[in-house]
Amino acid sequence: MFVRLFILADMDNPSKKKKIIIAIDGHSSCGKSTLAKELAKELDYVYVDSGAMYRAVSLYFDEHQISLDSSEMVAEALKNISISFSNVKGINTTFLNGQNVEKEIRSLRISDMVSDVAAISAVRSKLVDEQQKMGKNKGIVMDGRDIGSVVFPQAELKLFVTADVKIRGIRRYEELLEKGFNVSLEEILNNLNKRDHIDSTRDDSPLIQADDAVLLDNSHLTKREQLQKVKDWALELINELN
Secondary structure (H helix, E strand, C coil), rough: CCCCCCCCCCCCCCCCCCCEEEEEEEEECCCCCHHHHHHHHHHHHHHEEHHHHHHHHHHHHCCCCCCCCHHHHHHHCCCCEEEEEHHHEEEEEECCCCCCCCHHHCCHHHHHHHHHHCCCCCHHHHHHHHHHCCCCCCCEEEECCCCCHHCCCCCCCEEEEEEEHHHHHHHHHHHHHHHCCCCCCCHHHCCCCCCCHHHCCCCCCCCCCCCCEEEEECCCCHHHHHHHHHHHHHHHHHHCCC
């Protein structure tokens, strides 16, 4: 299998309620992953970081000097990639071929190339297939760029999250500084503008707001306010099904 994803659910307290799929799309550095993680925790759902999957592939390509212009090199490299997630000290952690790469995939170096890697059809095809398998039993929260439009077009709750690019830049800058990366705000803003352009204009599964997705601009919302708002929407839908 191309991607092996092991997710351990809480089997001690299985919910009898019908579950839904929650798809969260949006621009870079608008807090999608943080929202998705916290929402999954609140609902006792499985969280899948689709962005980390593309970042892990990007890291492998970078370390093995895979030319993104060579379909042969890309296809061969994809055969040698195994991605898994595991909870490490309370943190959803990404493993690439058995190695913890959570810090490496968050670097600006990988951020600079991940949109180009994600635009490769062969990469998207493999990862989208794996992501769809993960949502087969529902009860899942997944964030990314094409989750509501391509991966789970049937998702009961779709969100399109955005924020002012300057606000996103400052948030990302502070996050990277806290993690020990030496970066400038200008670098971050240039990276965000580049990624927004590539994500929105690529031929394969561009970043778009699905027709039935709820627009959530969190420019002036705290994390807690945002979580509560989305949790209320989710619970309303879940209650309607039960």
